[in-house]
């Protein structure tokens with residue numbers, strides 16, 4: 184199998200505006216995520232909101248097997264034309280991994296068809312992420328659970344369609360719980376939503392988090408079956424009797 188071609192998309196605004204975020208991610212979250220995947224032998228590029236066409240030209244997307252999406256401050260600035268382009272690629276088989284506050288991105292809402300709203304709290308809480316589908320490929324190499332010492336809390340209810348597979352459930356020190364690893368199929372494409380990754384915490388440096396993202400990339404990037412066609416089919420495969 185040829186190596187997976189991954190594009191890590193990051194809005195990239197927190198890193199420009201907030202010194203606390205710059206300190207944790209001096210070259211942006213996308214760089215840390217990209218380097219972790221490159222170290223595993225994947226072919227990885229990056230794209231950000233402020234590039235022409237948000238860095239997601241037809242050419243880039245056509246050479247992308249898996250797109251990773253991180254956004255928060257500027258979901259509304261993502262052009263609908265680009266959202267539609269990504270949407271079409273997902274339905275045609277491109278994998279999509281949506282991280283953290285990407286739950287409110289136009290592309291995730293469009294693919295889910297719900298508000299994707301949730302509860303949140305920034306209180307430096309411990310997060311314990313439980314594997315609830317140990318047979319799922321995205322859980323490979325993860326124990327029964329792992330912990331992130333400090334994270335933002337996301338809590339239920341999370342307004343998403345029931346996932347095809349629920350792989351992780353998070354418990355937070357304040358008592359909230361959250362469906363934090365959700366797998367979907369849309370058209371010929373696969374989607375994985377993974378919750379952790381608030382911009383002020385070094386979450387994307389954590390080995391377990393990097394392992395989950397790698398697993399998710401491999402799962403959504405699996406070959407997505409047969410090519411399909413749609414529309415008018417004037418010629419039947421077998422002769423049809425007209426009597």
Ligand code: ZN
Pocket residue numbers: 283284335380381382
């Ligand atoms: Zn956040």
